[in-house]
Amino acid sequence: MSARSDRRWAELARDxxxxxxxxxxxxxxxxxxxxxxxxALLAVLVLLKGRDSLDQLPDWAGNTATALxxxxxxxxxxxxxxxxxxxxxxxxxxxxxxxxxxxxxxEREVGRVTRALARASGCCAVGLVLxxxxxxxxWATTEAAxxxxxxxxxxxxxxxxxxxxxxxxxxxxxTGPDRAERTVPQVDVAGLEAVGSCPK
Amino acid sequence: xSSTPTPHDHHLPYAEADLGExxxxxFSQAAAPDGRSVRVTGTCPRCHGSTGTEFRRGNPGxxxxxxxxxxxxxxxxxxxxxxxxxPLHGEVxxxxxxxxxxxxxxxxxxxxxxxxxRIAP
Numbered sequence: 001m002s003a004r005s006d007r008r009w010a011e012l013a014r015d016x017x018x019x020x021x022x023x024x025x026x027x028x029x030x031x032x033x034x035x036x037x038x039x040a041l042l043a044v045l046v047l048l049k050g051r052d053s054l055d056q057l058p059d060w061a062g063n064t065a066t067a068l069x070x071x072x073x074x075x076x077x078x079x080x081x082x083x084x085x086x087x088x089x090x091x092x093x094x095x096x097x098x099x100x101x102x103x104x105x106x107e108r109e110v111g112r113v114t115r116a117l118a119r120a121s122g123c124c125a126v127g128l129v130l131x132x133x134x135x136x137x138x139w140a141t142t143e144a145a146x147x148x149x150x151x152x153x154x155x156x157x158x159x160x161x162x163x164x165x166x167x168x169x170x171x172x173x174x175t176g177p178d179r180a181e182r183t184v185p186q187v188d189v190a191g192l193e194a195v196g197s198c199p200k
Numbered sequence: 201x202s203s204t205p206t207p208h209d210h211h212l213p214y215a216e217a218d219l220g221e222x223x224x225x226x227f228s229q230a231a232a233p234d235g236r237s238v239r240v241t242g243t244c245p246r247c248h249g250s251t252g253t254e255f256r257r258g259n260p261g262x263x264x265x266x267x268x269x270x271x272x273x274x275x276x277x278x279x280x281x282x283x284x285x286x287p288l289h290g291e292v293x294x295x296x297x298x299x300x301x302x303x304x305x306x307x308x309x310x311x312x313x314x315x316x317x318r319i320a321p
Contacts, residue, residue: 003216003218003292003316004216006218006292006316007216007292007294007316009292010291010292010294010309010310010316011309014309014310015309016258016259016260017256017258020258020259023259024259092259093259093260094257094258094259094260095257095258095260095284096237096238096255096256096257096284096287097255097256097257097258097260098255098287098290098291099291099292100290100291100292101255101260101284101287101290101291102260104284105260106260109260
């Protein structure tokens with residue numbers, strides 16, 4: 001280390017004595033911005049999106065997609081926090097403000113920021129891959145929504161399901177999660193109406 | 201027979217001279233009572249003026265500490281960073297005798313004769 005470099009580090013350390021408060025304020029502003037963005041993301045995902053889109057999947061696919069999304073969400077949150085830490089650090093660490101102490105701290109800090117950024121990008125990349133996997137699973141396994149839904153009232157009960165066919169003798173409906181076909185004699189039908197959806 | 205201390209040479213021109221490692225017999229360090237700073241005092245090996253430098257504790261910048269650093273109790277606070285050497289032997293010292301030596305630039309952080317040195321352990 002040259003004498004000129006030593007002098008420059010010492011001058012930097014001396015200047016830091018006069019910028020401690022602005023530096024802390026800048027750090028706080030960075031954290032505020034990062035955490036505000038993260039809070040908005042949480043609010044959108046948890047409060048607005050909900051789990052409606054997973055309801056049409058078979059149970060195993062729904063559970064797998066939910067697990068993938070939860071893991072992706074955790075990784076994205078961790079990645080965001082790591083990126084904020086890399087950019088703005090964590091308040092609290094203090095050193096004796098001497099040129100050589102500052103130089104040693106800077107060398108350590110470069111390594112820490114580099115590692116934090118690498119971990120942040122890794123978390124975000126894996127999180128995005130998991131989200132794509134969950135979406136692919138959902139697209140591949142989502143069952144087509146039944147059309148021609150009707151509710152049939154009989155004397156004893158109501159049936160709701162997809163109308164398969166009807167003739168003078170009977171109605172055939174596909175009902176329930178297993179989509180089993182059920183036959184209702186026409187003589188038992190007390191009412192028939194089209195509906196948008198059937199109760200689960 | 202005791203040697204007479206060399207008087208402060210006020211007429212020595214300012215020069216950014218690196219004196220290398222010097223004997224630390226005339227230097228000492230003392231921590232402030234509140235632990236917020238350490239003061240290193242002694243005699244400048246070049247101009248022989250009485251010099252003193254205060255090293256204050258402070259946030260070096262926007263630092264990061266890993267989770268494992270925190271779990272192992274090395275999370276900063278007012279504690280010194282891990283294995284940080286004492287300023288007496290770990291720092292490069294600059295003459296701060298306070299005297300504006302001839303030819304001293306207008307904007308210098310260390311007001312003295314311009315000499316710098318390390319103190320031998």
